[in-house]
Amino acid sequence: MLDQFFNPEGIAVVGATPKEGKVGNTLLKNILSFPEQVKGKDNTKQSVRIYAVNPKYEKILDAKCYPSVLQIEEGVNLAVIAVPAIRVPEVLEQCGEKGIKNVVVISAGFKEAGRGGAVLESELIRISDKYGLSVVGPNCLGIINTHTGLNATFGKATPPEGNIAFLSQSGAFALAVIDWSKVASVGFSKVVSLGNKAVLDECDFIEYLAKDDETAVITMYLEDIREGRRFMDVVRQVSKIKPVVVMKSGRTEAGAKAASSHTGSIAGSVEAFSTAFQQAGVVEANSITDLFDFSLTLSRIRDVKGGIAIVTNSGGPGVMAADAIEESGLKLAAFDRRTMEKLRDLHVANFYNPVDVKGDADSEKFGTALGIVSAAERVGAIIAILSPTAPIEFDKAGDYVLELNDKKPIIPVFMGGETVMRAVEGFKKHGITNYFDPVRAVKALCAVDKYSESREKVSAPPPYFKVDRKAIKKLMELREREEAKMGIGVEGFKVLEAYGIPAPSYGKAETTEEALGIADRIGYPVSMKIVSPDIVHKTDVGCVKLNVRREEVKETFFEILHRAEKYTSARRIEGVLVQQMIEGGKEVIVGMKRDMHFGPLIMFGLGGIYVEVFKDVSFRIAPLSKDDAIEMIKSVKAYRILRGVRGEPMSDIDSLVDVLLRFSQISMDFPEILEADLNPIKVFEHGKGCYAIDFKMIMGERK
């Protein structure tokens, strides 16, 4: 279906006008420049028919003009609309009636323009649903297919042909990129300006482009992601086939604030986006430079199977590249003995990596060294750095790069201005980007490395634990009627119990006799805490007592009640929780916040200072697979503490993995839980398990 956006046989330009400078004029001109188009009715060859639609004219430029799409005699499969917003619903209705399924709404004045526009946008969605229309926009620049020559935008330029598909949520940014792409020689297969994403969004086009032979990389600029779960599912699948490179603005608090006033959408949590991107296999870029550097490199290099080799005629830039490789976490290739021998025989200054052929080397010597290195085992990719010394002929050196690039991917860093221009042009013809700065070459290779790593990762499905969901559900509903916030009460622990998350023995006491009975059953010492939905920070108001001995139980019971009653906002006191004391162990925290776009965002970290001061935490979006849970635990720096430092025994990681998985299931089973924390969990040495000492939940409305 979406294919007809890019390969239509009949196009109607609704709102076309002969008036120079108007959107409807530029748009028609661009579409008419379609190399094999046939204007109006007099089609002589089976090719693209282009119609103008405007009741005031009979012909505009070279196209026959109709009062509405309904009057067009032949079939139309793409309508591009550039009439005032207020008239768009009517035109859409006509498209529906005419049987035009693919529509690009260029017109602005919808959701982005305030309340009135939002009403129009709802109407647009309603009509699209009614006729089953696929709509790009509204409020967009249009679409481009460079491979057929279709430019259905009102921009002044068409980008060069290439194998990168570019989706942009900002029309202005798309304009800038297209304009720049010509001087930067960055080629695109397709360009889609997504606009307000009223009907079609990035997910639809990612799915389409996954199967598009002309597209090797899907590159996106996004301002929001509304269907977070679908985005993750789609990208997780598509990124196994081709790279999905995304720059998302609003990544920081300041950016998100600016973005929400710009797009009018409420920002999800900053962590959720980068976590979702990572889990789905998105290659994330944090600048425009990175966005296109990564895309261009990924459009021809998909893997770095081995270390990075550097071949250079100038030591300094070679060292710069080596620095960048270490800083980016890549590895310099270690050469085998034969390779080193061959390089030594070539009389290079350094036959380790980086290979320095020296400033007096000519292009041939450089090419020979490049050949030796590209034949070496354990070399995954090569950065070929050349300074414009007198003996170097860049054209010749460039030929070596082009020739050897099939053996091992080579990124050229031919450093210079005019001198290297011709070689750089030669590279571009083969889709190879030259860099002046070796650091950019390394950064791009690092993106390739991350992509191939995530592509090769096979995720097992999340496990499912059998639980008595009905009992819990009942409990939740009961609770929900009473209040939105739910404290540590007995119900909280019942949830843990039902899901098999180990917690200390406990009981809720309403009298001193009950308290003593529970404590006698548990064994001493015990801890005692108030049960009240109105008291969140129990410790702060003196409503938590630890290490209570038998003779202290009664006194403590009254003391806790007394303090709770003094606490002015505590109206509902349900009793006192008597709990088994768990001593020793290391403290970890597992938390969940439900992100409005992506769902439950699970957090893991070591308790106290590590979370609070070092922000040493890891995130994943639920549901978690076992590998996710293991990764979450291992990726915090303080994992070494769990592994055991200075001869300590290893902590029971398996039990933490189990808790994370069961906690993930809770968050999936109950969408009404907005936030939940197991804080602290005390974990003991391997084989001795862990205990969730405290549990907090914040409930929201059921959906």
Added chain:
Amino acid sequence: MLDQFFNPEGIAVVGATPKEGKVGNTLLKNILSFPEQVKGKDNTKQSVRIYAVNPKYEKILDAKCYPSVLQIEEGVNLAVIAVPAIRVPEVLEQCGEKGIKNVVVISAGFKEAGRGGAVLESELIRISDKYGLSVVGPNCLGIINTHTGLNATFGKATPPEGNIAFLSQSGAFALAVIDWSKVASVGFSKVVSLGNKAVLDECDFIEYLAKDDETAVITMYLEDIREGRRFMDVVRQVSKIKPVVVMKSGRTEAGAKAASSHTGSIAGSVEAFSTAFQQAGVVEANSITDLFDFSLTLSRIRDVKGGIAIVTNSGGPGVMAADAIEESGLKLAAFDRRTMEKLRDLHVANFYNPVDVKGDADSEKFGTALGIVSAAERVGAIIAILSPTAPIEFDKAGDYVLELNDKKPIIPVFMGGETVMRAVEGFKKHGITNYFDPVRAVKALCAVDKYSESREKVSAPPPYFKVDRKAIKKLMELREREEAKMGIGVEGFKVLEAYGIPAPSYGKAETTEEALGIADRIGYPVSMKIVSPDIVHKTDVGCVKLNVRREEVKETFFEILHRAEKYTSARRIEGVLVQQMIEGGKEVIVGMKRDMHFGPLIMFGLGGIYVEVFKDVSFRIAPLSKDDAIEMIKSVKAYRILRGVRGEPMSDIDSLVDVLLRFSQISMDFPEILEADLNPIKVFEHGKGCYAIDFKMIMGERK
């Protein structure tokens, strides 16, 4: 003196040749292109005289040729030498005799070429010393002064005129930069290829360029810094006057390894360089892109006095800039009420920061918004972002930027290709760089911010504590004769005592009676440790006992000796250290490693996991000022633990500052100490001081 390198009246090109393609030919051609040169003897106006020197010719190109510099009749104040390395000493002698003080040795084949070349380089240094010659190189590209038109290099290009002085330790990199500078329109005031730095190094030129009116920024590419202390002193002073921007290769372990095989110099510690750079006020760049982005921006903007404002016609790129501002630690400007009112009256989409004038805004509306923002208080700099929408005329918009740039520094981000070219050219004429990527603009502003912060910092001189140095010196000498490594023995604590660093009471016992006597004096419990220079890890071999009570002293004494004797490498056992037990307190570590270039590198961190797992440490090069010491403590993340978490009292920071300062003085007073550690220091709450529990030193040879 160095001024005659750049403004000579008579230049001799030794090794000039009529043979095309040879270094001596290109060099002479470049020098002859001097716009106001006067060739040979027939000078008609008081200008630059250029002589060729080569015994085989009478005239080369337009220059009269002499057998040696001695035959030249007039005065010569700059000789540029391009003869084979083996002949350089002879030529240098002749320069000395002729009274030519400034010499550039282009010739390669010196230290970089192995042992024979190193001998020649020593000879070069000897002759330079003898005649007091200032020598650039050897093994260099030469020098350039764009403002007079002097190009004394053998490269093919001359860079555009500008106000950035560029020093490069790599000739090949200098070649690449000069070639690139023409297409990138990056202008230089002076270029110096430093070569092997046999006589003159970066410090000499930094001092010279500090006073050069044509230079606004000193930009360097360095591979090593041999005179580390001098470098720090020079840059510390010069960076108060103008920015010193440095890219140093070999910043990482991998890079340093590659660099040492390239330059033949032994790398100092990786931490020492970045610490020294930071302390001296260097603006450090980690890529070529950053090196020139930072330099170009600093060449016109020295301060960001306020927050950053963003004015844009497209929301998306505005948000990108906001993201980058938060990530870089800069602040978005908060507008005052009047500014917001004015912006609201202008009908912009967002009158908070970023200001979005919307896609339908023309250049005038954009300029008006820019005017309002540039007049606003609390705005330190503006990033002006424009997409190529239909209503925008970039030339007009550019004029607004140029006009308002005097009020507040503006960095233009005019996004596009051909469309923005003319405006970009206009900016360049005013020394303003346009970016396509807003993230680069933000990064450059961040460099400005860091520079101005470091420039404004006033460092008090390090304090000096009175100590009995003679006694310590004697002790050190005694110790040194015995062995290079020195354990925790009594002497170590005597050093601390002499320098006023608090430590537990102690005594060295050779018999059980002595041990008991000391322990009785100190009070119980005590700790007991072996005193032996052969045992470094005392705890590991069971030679440390804590919490020893009176009745255990004798038994413990023998147990420690027994274990020490079983430890095979322990030949010298001096006795048992009996020490006061210090219980409680928080553990911090203070360490020192002597860097071969920069001297004592002092480290501070919190003990155990924070140093080992989180690498949460700070570094400074001694001597420390009081501010340095305070900064060191406050800049570790775990400082919050010292400040007190969860209601704990604040630790005694003053006492730690005092220890750092005294420790710094030890490291300055005794160059023979190569490494030293106070590990752990136990620090108590404010007013209760700290104690160095253990002290280790590694001694080297006295210099």
